[in-house]
Amino acid sequence: MFIRIVKLSFHEEKIPEFLEHFETVKDQIRNFPGNNFLEMYRDKDNPCIIFTYSIWNDISDLENYRHSDLFKEVWAYTKQHFNAKPEAWSVDKIASLP
Template identity: 75%
Template sequence: MFIRIVKMSFHEEKIPLFLENFHSVKNDIRNFPGNNFLELYQDKSNPSIFFTYSIWNEEEDLEKYRNSELFKEVWAFTKAFFNDKPQAWSVDKLVTLD
């Protein structure tokens, strides 16, 4: 398993449209084969910045999602609202503390 973190920065007036769309597709993304977890975060100091945090079985599962019609539709809609280039990281979890 590995984690994918994506940072997105939006034009302030477009945030409600982004959130409305995210809520309409979040279950489809979460239920995509190979996805085990999905959360959306909003930066406390800059409310125009959001992060998705997702856990995938394999990198090929993420690639299948990124090549899917679902992703293409979601990304085409979402990227129109960006005010900065998105950033993404694929990371491995090293330590978990309970």
């Protein structure tokens, strides 16, 4: 398993629209084959920055999602609201403390 963290920076006036759309697709993303976990976070100091945090079985599962019609629709909608280029990291968990 590995973790995917994506940093998205939005025009402030577009955030409600983005969040409303996310509500309509979040279950489909979460239930995509190979996805085990999905959360979204908002930066405390800059409310225009939102992060997604997802856990995938394998890199191929993420790639399958990234080539799916679902991702193409979500990304086409989402990227029109950005005010900066998104950033993404694929990371392996080193430690987890209860």
